[in-house]
Amino acid sequence: MDLKRHVPNIITLLNLLSGCIAVIFAVQGSLIMAAVFVALGIFFDFFDGLAARVLDVKSEVGLQLDSLADAVTSGVVPGIVMYQMLNIALPNTSSGISTEWVVDDTFMEWNFNNLALIGLLISLASAYRLAKFNVDDRQTDSFIGLPTPANALLILSLPLILSFQPGEIVSSLILNEWFLIGLTLLSCYLLNAEVKLFALKFSDWSFKNNKIRYIFIMLCLILVILLQFAAIPVIIISYVLLSLIFGDQKKEKEVEY
Structure with a gap:
């Protein structure tokens, strides 16, 4: 059994694992830890391709697995993070998360502003961009549209700036619902724009x-x-x-x- 051909896929799975852990933190509202694991996943995402080239073990399975991992780490996570940011910014919302298991007539109630779901458009646009990438032979030495890892870093930078570089002007801008909605729409556009990068x-x-x-x-x-x-x-x-x-x-x- 040739073990070296599995090395890139193992690294890709570490990317996916990092993304899954980041999802858990993002859902819990721990956006800094979500950013840490997204960064770790992007690190693995860079090295799985490098390992495949060095070991000369590129495969169709590896290509598909890479996109599936990126869909979680660089797609689902930034979407949830933007949802959480909007849930904080929008008026009359509750960002508290209950850990109690309760069975009653209120299980269908939503304790967040419906507009916060706009943030999940980032996840949809990221998935669409990755699907296009897999069937687009123009993106061998360049990208058409903003790569999902770059977009994920853009979105995840917001809670990092708020936490480590707080300022009245910066905070009021980042936590403005219209700024967040605008950034979400811009993000979705850049991911799928016919722009060569x-x-x-x-x-x-x-x-x-x-x-x-x-x-x-x-x-x-x-x-x-x-x-x-x-x-x-x-x-x-x-x-x-x-x-x-x-x-x-x-x-x-x-x-x-």
Whole structure:
């Protein structure tokens, strides 16, 4: 039995396990721990593909399993987190979670604002984006639409900023229901937009062929040092803008030739 061909799938399953644990924390309202396990899942998501390339054991099963794991870690979790954020931001809601098992006539009552369910659109848009990715042969060395891990980091950055970098202006913005609804809709759009975004895959280490990647990595380091968790949404926005700028430059050169 060739064990090495199972290594990438085992790493992918660790991604899925991290996502399942993150779901539990998110449902309980422990959004910081949910963010920790999503970050761990994204770490495994990066290395399962790397392991598959190094060991030369790519498979169709691995591709499908990777998307299923991402659907949980980078799809279900950010959707629940946005639901929790909206449940806090919207008026006349109760974010308390009862752990008692009660059988009575009130089992059909909803103790949250129905509008909070808008947050789950992120989970639906993420699943649709992953399904398209599996059948789209254009996304071998780049992405069409925002990758689900990047979108998950964008959403999970909100409770991190609130917890570790609190401020009156920042808190009032992040906990504004219209800001959260707008971000949800923007997130769903970016996930499935026909926008070509570069991938952090190095075919070689030359600056000429990887200029945009080196610039982006340096920008990320500077932003993290200066802004800490608040750097995450800035990094995601910069990622999209750099892709658009360098993509337009590439198109202009192709037209000239």
